Amino acid sequence: MDLPLRMRRLRRSAGLRAMVRENHISVDDLILPLFVEEGIDSPIPVASMPGVYRYPESELAAQVNHAWQRGIRAIILFGVSHHKDDVGSDTWSDQGLMVRMIRIAKQTAPNMLVISDNCFCExxxxxxCGVVCDDGHVDNDATLDNLQLQVLAAARAGVDMIAPSGMMDGMIAAIREALDSQGFSHIPVMSYSSKFASAFYGPFRDAVDSNFKGDRNAYQMDPANGREALAESMQDVYEGADILMVKPALAYLDVVTNIRANTDRPLAVYHVSGEYAMVKAAAAAGVIDERAVVMETILSFKRAGADLIITYYAHDIVDWLEEGA
Ligand SMILES: [Zn+2]
Structure with a gap:
């Protein structure tokens, strides 16, 4: 047969396949989420997420140090507060859980990129995710006022990057205004710019022990909407977001590719709890090869256009990269 090009020619040897490989996974791509709960003495396993724990505050330093020693260079901190009120005022207290977590992480590993998840729901x-009005809706602009207080507390504590996840309109502009006016213009903002109201967050609710009964459909995005996801991200670019994000990841790769094609901003994906739990459950049932499936999934994020990957698999990926080398 006379073919002008035979694509298989470049697949015949491992060396050649490596040379023409378009995407690679590196530890530098990874951001590890860490959960800290107040008032507990020992780590509590998250039942639906094998290998993931809620740590007592006294163990945060050990976890940060462990991640640093393994080569992980970025973490994102989630607090599980035992000092809740109707507005989430603990988040802007200079003695609050968010501030304490940031201080511990920075003292333990000064060169670790410490990111705070900036919201109110925990x-x-x-x-x-904010101030609730009498009619049950979240008051967008009252929430922005509190978010400004929160990010300033995080900045004073030494945070390296702000990551607002509440999907409030104007949140990036409000954060930028607060940071810039108080001498923190050097702190970047990674926006949860296209965050969908997703069923894939189910195990995260376990992780943060949320007794949340309602839904967040009035502020998070409809999973049906791809054009709107691009508009949300472009709005955040306009307001000054340094890094954009799509959450969840695997079911939204078309959104990732579309945002990648329309802006030069770095782009993160959040490989969420449900994505993690599904693979863990399938692997435990013996129906898939966990390592192969996870690495293929992470590669798909890179191929779609993601630069940064927030994943509960960060430690495993480090192991697998080392084994592969
Ligand atoms: Zn929230």
Missing amino acids: YTDHGH
Whole structure:
């Protein structure tokens, strides 16, 4: 047969396949999420997420140090507050859990990129991501006022990057205004710019022990909407976001590719709890090869256009990269 090009020619040897490989996974791509709960004495396993724990504050330093020693250079901190109120005021207290976590992480590993997840849902007694009005809706602009207080507390504690996840309109502009006016213009903002109201967050609710009963459909995005996801991200670019994000990851790779094609901003994906739990469950049932499936999944994020990957698999990926080398 006379073919002008035979694609298989470049697949015949491992060396040649390596040379024409378009995407690679590196530890530098990874951000490890860490959960800290107040008022506990020992780590509590998250039942639906084997290998993931809620740590007592006294163990945060050991976990940060462990990650640093393994080569992980970025973490994102989530607090599980036992000092909840109706507005989440613990988040802007200079003695609050968010501030304490940041201080511990920076003291332990000064060169670790310490990112704070900036929201209110783990610090409010009703579990919503902000101030709730009499009609039950989250008050966008009142929440922005509190978010400004929160990010300034995080900045004073030494945080390296702010990551607002509440999907409030105007949140990036409000954060930028607060940081810039108080001498923190050097601190970047990674926006959860296209965050969908997703069923894949189910195990995360376990992780943060949320007794949340409602839904967040009035502020998070409809999973049906791809054009709107691009508009959300472009709005955040306009407001000054340094890094954009799509959350969840695997079911939204079309959104990743579309944002990648429309802006030069670095782009993160959040490989969420449900994505992790599904693979763990399938691997435990013996129906898939966990390592192969995870590495293929992470590569798909890179191929789609993601630069940064927030994943509960960070430690495993480090192991697998070392084994592969
Ligand atoms: Zn929230």
